[in-house]
Amino acid sequence: xxKTTLLNAELSRVIAMLGHGDLLVIGDAGLPIPxxxxxxxxxxxxxxxxxxxVVRAVLxxxxxxxxxxxxxxxxxxxxxxxxLRVLLGSTPVASVSHEDLKAQCAGARAVVRTGEFxxxxxxxxxxxxxx
Numbered sequence: 001x002x003k004t005t006l007l008n009a010e011l012s013r014v015i016a017m018l019g020h021g022d023l024l025v026i027g028d029a030g031l032p033i034p035x036x037x038x039x040x041x042x043x044x045x046x047x048x049x050x051x052x053x054v055v056r057a058v059l060x061x062x063x064x065x066x067x068x069x070x071x072x073x074x075x076x077x078x079x080x081x082x083x084l085r086v087l088l089g090s091t092p093v094a095s096v097s098h099e100d101l102k103a104q105c106a107g108a109r110a111v112v113r114t115g116e117f118x119x120x121x122x123x124x125x126x127x128x129x130x131x
Contacts (some may be wrong), residue, residue, distance in 0.1 A: 004062040010040050015062045018127040023108040024062065024125050026054050027068040028116035036107040043115040051116035052097045055123060060113075064091050065128030070098040073120040078122045 018024065025031070028051055033039050043087050044048055067088055073095075074081045084093070096104070104124055105111055114121075 006057045008042065011112060012061065015039065015058065018109060019055055019131045020127060022127045023124050024121065025105050025108045025111040026051060027057060027111055027113055028118065028121040029113060031111065031113065031122050032102060033111045037106055037108055038110040040110050040112045043113050044057050048115040048118045051114045051121040052080060052087065054112060055087055056085065059087060060080065062125065063128040063130045064125045066092045066094065066126045068094045068096055068101060068104065068124040070101045070120045071095045071124060072098050076119045077121055080118060084123060
C-alpha cells in the first residue's frame with residue numbers, strides 16, 4: 001500500500017508524469033472541462049471532497065512553480081482565496097478572468113473535479129522542478 005498522503009492512483013500517476021511547466025487544474029464541481037482534456041473525477045457529493053483538501057494532498061507530491069486563479073475568487077469566495085494563499089505560501093499566484101482561466105484548462109495535462117460547491121474555487125498549478 002502507498003505510504004504518502006495522496007492515495008488516488010490516477011491523480012498520483014498524472015503528477016508523476018508532469019514535466020516542468022505542465023499544468024494541473026483542480027476545480028470545483030461546476031468547472032467545465034474541455035473535450036479531450038483528461039478528467040480525474042473525485043466528486044462524491046456536494047462539498048465532498050473540498051477543493052482545498054485536494055490541493056493540500058496534491059501539494060504533498062507536486063512541485064509547484066506558480067499558480068493561476070480567477071480574479072473573481074478573492075471577492076466572491078474569500079475563504080477559498082485565503083486558504084489557497086496559505087497552502088501555496090510563497091508560490092507566485094497570477095489572477096486572470098474566469099473566462100481566461102476556463103480557456104487555459106484546455107492546455108492542462110488533467111483537470112481534477114472536486115465536490116466543491118462554492119463559486120470560482122478553481123486553481124491551475126504549474127509544475128516546477130525539484131532541482
